[in-house]
Amino acid sequence: MPAADSSTASMEQSPSNPESVIYNGSCHCHRFEFNVINPSLTDPSTQVIDCNCSICTRNGHLLVHVPDANFSFSKGSQEELSKYTFGSHKIAHHFCPTCGTSCFAASIDPNFFYGIKAVNVRTFEGVDLKALNLKFMDGKNATIP
């Protein structure tokens, strides 16, 4: 697992290059626990997606997009999560089969944003949701090819 080590932490900071932080996420029942390396969510330049599409509305997703290399399970595995697809069926929404927590969405189409997870920030520990820099996304009116 790649880590945000001291060399990363001591990197010169600029508004477009916020410090990376390891966030600990889990589903509600903790059957699944995961580590996510992401630019600090408290940095003003870090945006969190607040999308109005049919699935995000229902699940209350607040999302950051993370390359697979920056996501690792410390408990459970991606294979054990339940998957839900709809529409073009290019994106699988992964949720805990025990508690139902929606953890992340990921493409299952190698030709469509493969290798990136849209992770639900609401599963992260110690994040002040009111302090996030939310970026509205009009997913409701976007079409997935």
Ligand SMILES: [Zn+2]
């Ligand atoms: Zn669970």
